[in-house]
Amino acid sequence: MVDSRKSFKRESPDQRQDALIEATLSLIASGGPEVATVRNIAMEAGVTPGLIRHYFLTKEDLIGAAYERHMTTMRYATYATLERDLPSAVARLATLVTASVTPPVADPRALALWAGFIQSVQRDTAMRAIHEKTYFQFRDQLQVLIGEAFIEVGQPKxxxxxxxxxxxxxxxxxxxxxxxxxxxxxxxxxxxxxxxISSVGAILGLKLEV
Amino acid sequence: MVDSRKSFKRESPDQRQDALIEATLSLIASGGPEVATVRNIAMEAGVTPGLIRHYFLTKEDLIGAAYERHMTTMRYATYATLERDLPSAVARLATLVTASVTPPVADPRALALWAGFIQSVQRDTAMRAIHEKTYFQFRDQLQVLIGEAFIEVGQPKxxxxxxxxxxxxxxxxxxxxxxxxxxxxxxxxxxxxxxxISSVGAILGLKLEV
DNA sequence: GCACTTATTATACACTTGTATAATTTCAGA
DNA sequence: TCTGAAATTATACAAGTGTATAATAAGTGC
Structure with a gap:
């Protein structure tokens, strides 16, 4: 038999790392963490298993990187709707609420991913650090927006x-x-x-509806 | 060597099933789903691995049973605080809010359990059915309580x-x-x-604080 | 006290897991 | 065109996975 090695193309470290992270997310989203094995991830990324250890010291590292990527993507997707400058902070707040509860932010896939990760947050210190970081990033952004809305209506808090x-x-x-x-x-x-919108409006005592 | 089998005591099917479910929950809570292996569960329950298949057709079945048990326990823990009859529906509502966000309901272990299960809700039909059932049970109970509170203050909805x-x-x-x-x-x-309490009060337009 | 059901243990199996290490191939720079 | 670094593949390994099956012990009813 001809023992032919798999031919491959050298990619930049960034691209390869990216491909591995995306493959990980894709697998966890569709099949849960237990499907995201080293071999499956490699296959999904069109690569052999050994390469993973060349880019990530351990599988846990890859999982952590994937988690951070997912949360960042979510935050982006949520706040992307605010890019186009809306007339008022109150209007931006309403837009944010809608974005948070509709696709692509609210989505079975996103939830599956999030749930797949959150369970390791408890025991893995690195994962908890990532969780705290992304959670506070999100909440702080929201707090700024709320502050602006109050200023807008002349009731600074x-x-x-x-x-x-x-x-x-x-x-x-x-x-x-x-x-x-x-x-x-x-x-x-x-x-x-x-x-x-009505709930956030009630909590803040602001009228968010148009 | 004396090949001595492990001596054991025959338990009623209910008790054994119960012990296996509790062992499963305990393991998932402390170490996540990947720790809840057939062998670990058996050891935790003081039993040999083979017995699991005698009570559950497959490991998935055991996991599903554990999930249902957990959600039921959570609902019980939340509403148990309402047992001792409180003076008013408004007061019961405030008590419910507090119970929901403090231990033992709000608890890292409970979250780990919940997250471990929620991820299977997406692809497993049986798990989704259990999830929907428990979610709606909880929300309906809350809805009844809210309805009573509104009647109490003379604003039926x-x-x-x-x-x-x-x-x-x-x-x-x-x-x-x-x-x-x-x-x-x-x-x-x-x-x-x-x-x-202040948020729920604001949303409902009721004063929940004592 | 004996037979019978079945709860329980013990063993085996085929497969998957993450990781370690060595052998190769690619590609950039001289 | 050749050389060297490192990206990538290939192989191996020890441990752990769920499950199937057979052997054994415990308790129940007679």
Missing amino acids: NKADLRRFAIACNAVLDGLWLEGSALPNSFKAGELSAIG | NKADLRRFAIACNAVLDGLWLEGSALPNSFKAGELSAIG
């Missing part, structure tokens, strides 16, 4: 109040995101969005 | 309104539960409880 508001509104968004992602067919179109 | 309120309040509780469970050290004592 102190930092302690803003913290409480941000925690509360973040909880609403998290909860609705969760429910919309887990049971996407149990809510009418726009229902979660409307509930989110 | 129709069913559509109550549905929206229940979804919103449930989201607040879910979100705060999530955050309190994932990052238990990031909030001051009673902080989440206070935020939950």
Whole structure:
């Protein structure tokens, strides 16, 4: 038999790392963490298993990198809707609420990914650090937005109040995101969005509806 | 060597099944799903691995049974605080909020368990059915309580309104539960409880604070 | 006290896991 | 065109996985 090695193309470290991370996310999303084996990830990325250890010291490292990537992507997707400058902070807040509870942010795949990762947050220190970092990034961004909205309507708040508001509104968004992602067919179109807007509005004492 | 078999005591099927489920939950809570192997579960339950297949057709079946048990326990733990009859529905609502965001309901172990299971909800039909069932049970109970509170203050609401309120309040509780469970050290004592009560109060337009 | 059911243990198996190491191939620079 | 570094493949390994099957012990009813 002709023993022919697999022919391959040298890629830049960045591209390869990227491909491995994407392959990991794809597998966890569709089959859960237990499907994301070293061999499956390599196959998904069109590469042989050994290469993973060349780019990541351990499999855990790859998983961590994938987690951070996912959370960053989520945050981006949520706040991307604010890019096009909206007339007011209040309007931006409403847009943010809608973005949080509708696709692509609220999505079974995103939830599956998130759940796949969150379970390792408890025991893995590195994963917990990533979790804290991304969670606070998100909440702080929300807090800034809330602060701007209050200033806009001439009711500036102190930092302690803003913290409480941000925690509360973040909880609403998290909860609705969760429910919309887990049971996407149990809510009418726009229902979660409307509930989110009126709830956040009630909590802040602001009128968010147009 | 004396080849001595392990001596054992015959237990009733119910007790054994129960022990296996509890062992499974205990392992998943402390070490995540990947630690809940057939052999570890058996050891935790003080039994040999083969016995698992005698009570559960497959390991997946055991996991599913454990999930249902966990969710039921959570719901019980949440509503147990309402047993001792409180003066008013409004007071019961406030108690429920506090119970949802404090131990033992809000707890890293509970979150780890929940996350471990939620990921299988996407692809496993049986798991999704269990999830939907427990979710709606919880939300319906909340909806009843909210309805009673409105009647109490002389502002009865129709069913559509109550549905929206229940979804919103449930989201607040879910979100705060999530955050309190994932990052238990990031909030001051009673902080989440206070935020939950004022948020739910704001959403419903009711004063829940004593 | 004996037979019978079945709960329980013991053993075996085929397969998958993550990782370590050595052999190769690619590609850039001289 | 040749050389050297490193990207990539190939192979090996020890440990762990779920499951199937046979042997044994425990308790129940007679």
